[in-house]
Amino acid sequence: MLFIKKHILHKTGVHMKLTFKIFALILIFLSPQQFSQVKAGADALGTRKYDEYKTPQFCGSSCHVDFYQQWKQAMMSQAYTHHWDEIEYFELAVPHAEKDEKVAEVKAGCNGCHAPISFLVGDVPPPKPEMKSRANESVSCDVCHTVSGFEGDTPYNFNWISEPGDGKTKYGPRGTGNSPEHKIIKSDFLKSADFCGTCHNEMSPYGIWVKSTHLEWKEGPYSKEGVQCQNCHMTQAEGYTASMGNKYPDAWQHLFHGAHDPGKVKGTIELRIHPDIREVEPGETVKFTVALFNQKTGHKFPTGSVEDRIVWMHVEAVDAKGNIYHLPVNKKGFEGEDYTIGADVLAYQDMGIAKNDPNFKGVQRDGIPIGDRIFRMAYFDPQGRMTIQQWNTASLGVDYRLGPRETKLEHFTFNLPDKVAPGEMKITAVLNYQKLVKPVADFLNVPDDEEEIIKVNEHSTYVTILP
Numbered sequence: 001m002l003f004i005k006k007h008i009l010h011k012t013g014v015h016m017k018l019t020f021k022i023f024a025l026i027l028i029f030l031s032p033q034q035f036s037q038v039k040a041g042a043d044a045l046g047t048r049k050y051d052e053y054k055t056p057q058f059c060g061s062s063c064h065v066d067f068y069q070q071w072k073q074a075m076m077s078q079a080y081t082h083h084w085d086e087i088e089y090f091e092l093a094v095p096h097a098e099k100d101e102k103v104a105e106v107k108a109g110c111n112g113c114h115a116p117i118s119f120l121v122g123d124v125p126p127p128k129p130e131m132k133s134r135a136n137e138s139v140s141c142d143v144c145h146t147v148s149g150f151e152g153d154t155p156y157n158f159n160w161i162s163e164p165g166d167g168k169t170k171y172g173p174r175g176t177g178n179s180p181e182h183k184i185i186k187s188d189f190l191k192s193a194d195f196c197g198t199c200h201n202e203m204s205p206y207g208i209w210v211k212s213t214h215l216e217w218k219e220g221p222y223s224k225e226g227v228q229c230q231n232c233h234m235t236q237a238e239g240y241t242a243s244m245g246n247k248y249p250d251a252w253q254h255l256f257h258g259a260h261d262p263g264k265v266k267g268t269i270e271l272r273i274h275p276d277i278r279e280v281e282p283g284e285t286v287k288f289t290v291a292l293f294n295q296k297t298g299h300k301f302p303t304g305s306v307e308d309r310i311v312w313m314h315v316e317a318v319d320a321k322g323n324i325y326h327l328p329v330n331k332k333g334f335e336g337e338d339y340t341i342g343a344d345v346l347a348y349q350d351m352g353i354a355k356n357d358p359n360f361k362g363v364q365r366d367g368i369p370i371g372d373r374i375f376r377m378a379y380f381d382p383q384g385r386m387t388i389q390q391w392n393t394a395s396l397g398v399d400y401r402l403g404p405r406e407t408k409l410e411h412f413t414f415n416l417p418d419k420v421a422p423g424e425m426k427i428t429a430v431l432n433y434q435k436l437v438k439p440v441a442d443f444l445n446v447p448d449d450e451e452e453i454i455k456v457n458e459h460s461t462y463v464t465i466l467p
């Protein structure tokens with residue numbers, strides 16, 4: 001608007017005085033806020049005050065009791081306090097950002113998604129979780145319910161726009177229902193996957209997509225069918241959305257269950273294994289094929305913090321006498337395949353930057369049986385070494401993850417030893433998932449639950465060994 005007015009002023013000199021008067025009048029009637037555009041993403045740093053946002057306890061103690069208790073159990077409420085987040089931020093990211101100009105922005109930037117209100121207030125780095133500051137609220141009710149939209153075409157790097165108004169404005173999916181506490185503005189944006197994408201897509205300072213859950217979803221089958229993130233992570237059920245409010249047939253539950261809910265992870269991939277021949281003699285060869293079908297995720301598996309996660313398949317044969325044989329996967333021969341097969345190699349040397357150890361040798365890359373197939377995408381630092389520091393990622397390796405509704409086939413060739421016991425031999429394929437590769441978890445003293453092995457699925461088949 002400012003621009004148009006100026007334009008008129010220049011063109012029509014005769015009406016200049018009059019126009020100026022009108023302009024001045026408009027200025028008086030509009031508040032200064034309406035002229036200053038609300039900042040988003042990195043530009044929003046330090047533009048707000050804490051008292052513009054309500055605490056989650058305030059929202060949840062008497063009105064939204066159920067949603068509050070659901071949220072408390074989800075990672076959303078722990079995005080800043082969770083031990084692994086604390087370790088990665090304070091022991092790796094902050095010291096690294098202070099040494100390396102290229103990644104300096106992450107000292108503030110991590111908080112844009114993990115402690116958004118502290119970021120908006122400019123309280124960075126925020127006090128450590130033990131100080132119990134407002135950073136501990138993590139991704140709170142008011143982080144999401146003050147978002148009016150996002151800036152640009154692609155949601156990523158916290159480019160949501162926060163408009164808390166007078167502290168009493170909430171954006172919600174319905175726009176119906178009255179609240180004695182606050183105004184409710186109907187928002188279609190909140191119902192969209194784009195909203196989630198503002199934090200679930202991340203680009204590193206090197207311009208690499210290091211988190212792309214929303215982009216994976218967008219190019220997959222679910223987006224085309226109109227299935228949003230909310231349909232799987234905020235499922236709907238009959239109930240109340242506030243203690244004294246209306247009952248709805250389809251209240252959006254605040255579950256946000258993902259990698260930290262073993263029940264969500266289990267069964268994500270279905271496995272079926274079969275041999276190419278049922279009866280064999282010692283010394284002969286059997287070929288097994290495993291089909292892995294991703295029936296549950298709306299994005300790739302694993303997704304999100306892909307640099308941390310490891311998904312691997314272990315195949316073992318047990319003969320009639322109980323002897324166990326580990327079957328390594330057959331190589332397919334694609335570029336970068338080495339990173340998708342368990343090996344005895346070192347990686348993650350770039351942790352040495354933050355740890356003040358330039359000659360840091362690294363730790364074991366996988367921590368799983370050698371020869372097992374890994375479903376992952378490797379992240380590389382500027383020196384081409386594999387990294388778990390997504391902010392220090394300058395390139396990506398081959399993407400060998402399981403896409404939504406994708407089926408991958410893996411092959412195993414077993415040359416039966418002469419001493420194999422005659423009778424029935426059972427061959428089992430197990431797919432395992434770990435949130436953080438064990439050698440890194442051990443090195444950084446991350447609590448055990450982060451390296452817990454979750455069995456995603458398993459399946460067995462049989463062959464008969466002839467005498």
Ligand code: HEC
Pocket residue numbers: 056059060064067068069071076139140141142143144145172173174190191192195230234241242248250251252254
């Ligand atoms: C990560 C973002 C996020 C957080 C955190 C969050 N919400 Fe929501 N909330 C949403 C979204 C998205 C919807 C609408 C879902 C849809 O329509 O698809 C919603 C819907 C609601 C609704 C309306 C539900 C309905 O069915 O009409 C209420 C009330 C609500 N949230 C309250 C809360 C409270 C209270 C908290 C904190 C305890 C909270 N929200 C935390 C994103 C969030």
Ligand code: HEC
Pocket residue numbers: 075076078079080082085112113114116139143144195196197198199200229230233234256257258259260261
């Ligand atoms: C303001 C940023 C932000 C927005 C918006 C946001 N998230 Fe998140 N979300 C996070 C962060 C940060 C975490 C990671 C918490 C942790 O583990 O430290 C997370 C974690 C999750 C998890 C749990 C993953 C696990 O490991 O268990 C799920 C599921 C999830 N988000 C879904 C959603 C959905 C669905 C939406 C949209 C309705 C959404 N998020 C919107 C920041 C956000």
Ligand code: HEC
Pocket residue numbers: 193196197200213214215217222227228229230231232233257258259264265268296297298299300301302303304305309
């Ligand atoms: C069709 C259902 C479905 C849809 C749609 C879906 N998800 Fe998921 N999501 C899952 C399942 C199942 C898991 C558990 C397995 C896993 O960890 O990938 C999961 C896991 C996650 C995780 C944890 C991943 C990890 O390894 O830490 C996050 C974060 C997440 N989803 C966010 C989203 C976001 C954001 C969207 C929308 C862009 C979305 N999901 C869409 C089913 C879905």
Ligand code: HEC
Pocket residue numbers: 082084085086088089093106109110111112113114156157158198199200201202203258259303304305306308391435450
């Ligand atoms: C654009 C938003 C965004 C930024 C910026 C961001 N994160 Fe995250 N972070 C997330 C989301 C979303 C998840 C959850 C993904 C998932 O569940 O796989 C997550 C997950 C994590 C996890 C894994 C939690 C777990 O238990 O598995 C750690 C640790 C973490 N972030 C640390 C950081 C650090 C340190 C920085 C800064 C260098 C940072 N994040 C920057 C959005 C972000």
